[in-house]
Amino acid sequence: MRLAFLVNDVDTEIDEYTTTRLARAAARGGHDTWYIGVGDLEFGSNDGLFAARARAARWMDDDTLESFMERIKGCDPERIVLDDLDALVLRNESIDDLQARPWASPMGVVFGQMLAARGVTVVNDPNTLHRATSKLYLEEFPESVRPRSLVTRDPEAIARFVDEVGHAVVKPLYGAKGRNVFMIDGPDETNLAQMTEAVLQDGYAIVQEFIDGAEDGDVRMFLLEGRILERDGRPAAFRRVPTGNDPRANISTGGRSVPLEAGAPEFAVIEPMADKLVADGMFLVGIDVIGGKVVEINAESPGGFQSIERLYDLDIAETVIEALERRARVGS
Known part of the structure; x- marks a missing residue:
């Protein structure tokens, strides 16, 4: 299989990333594997083909992983024809580019859509990914699996929602980490106005009712083609626990990952979501679950494979590449 991973910028990639582990699994499996940055694409040459400066x-x-990534960064780019790819894996994070490089933010999805139309297998499906990047995507799933929420830019509407539900969480509709x-x-939160103002600087806000147990962190689970990602019978899931007084469990904010016992009630949310994820072409997603409710769907470059590898000594990236090979063989 000939495949490429599209990232924000090859030179800023980090060896610990999930993308590096996916590329390692592909290269180990004998696949012709490439890295491409969002700014490395080109279209409109005399032959009418897509091309890219790829490494x-x-x-x-x-x-x-460190030497692997150093070699990728250090090699000279080669011009490859993207029409010849069997698969393109979109691993760029558009939100990271939204502020510093706004020109780059939409381009992964745009080029992905055009390549998919030319017959290349593109995951996740770019026709849905532009919508799934927003936290609003969660609202398309059954009410039974998600918390009550409000999306707005009206500070007074946020205050009214908090009056109704009490304890709540407010965050940017487009946000990460x-x-x-x-x-x-x-309702008596003294800093509500300041919190709201900070969130609205990033655009729309989403306010969610607080789910009991959130103070103890959340569960990150990886779903592959609508089912729990597994390797050697071990589900790809772990608990993220906040540290200190910071209630956020994100690893990027200092949270730590701990093993999740199999059979946890969080797995019950998967079945009501499966059909839609498959229909939407969401090949690989990470979902964050608290108390049997999905609080976030990570469809754009979901990360955390390093935690699975550390906790369970499993390379789940191999399972993902095997599934991608099957999909590319039959067509997306």
Whole structure:
């Protein structure tokens, strides 16, 4: 299989990323594997084909993730024709580019849509991904699996919602890595105006009712083609626990990952979501669950494979590449 991973910028990739583990699994499996940055694409040459300045990802027997990524960054870019790819894996995070490189933010989805129309298998499906990047995507799923919520830019509407539900969480509709996520104690929250102002600087806000147990963290689960991702019978899931007084459990904000016992009630949310995820072409997603409610769907470059590898000594990336190979063989 000939495949490429589209990232924000190859030179800023980190060896611990989930993307690096996916590329390692692909290269180890003998696949022709490439890295492409959002700014490395081109279209409209005389041959009418898509092309890119790509860097080869070749795994050596004595490699570590660090040496693997160093070699990718250090090699000279080669011009490859993207029409010849069997699969393109969209791993760029558009939200990261939204502020510093606004021109780059939509381009992964745009080029992904065009390549998919030309017959290349593109995951996750770019025709849905532009919508799934927003936290509003969660509202398309059954009420039974998600908390009560409100999406608005009206501070007074946020205050009214808090009056109704009491304890709540407010965060940007387009946000990641725990930035500007605030816990609201209830209608008497003295800092509500300041919290709301900070969140609305990023656009729309989403306010969710607080789910009992959130103070103890959340559960990150990976779903592959609508089912729990597994390797050797072990589900790809773990608990994220906040540290200190920070209620956010995101690993990027200092949270730590701990094993999740199989058979946890969080797995009950998967079945009501499965059909829609498959229909929407959401090949690989990460979902965050608290108390049997999904509080977030991570459809754009979901991360956390390093926690699975550390906790269970499992390379679940191999399962993902095997599934991608099957999908590319039959067509997306």
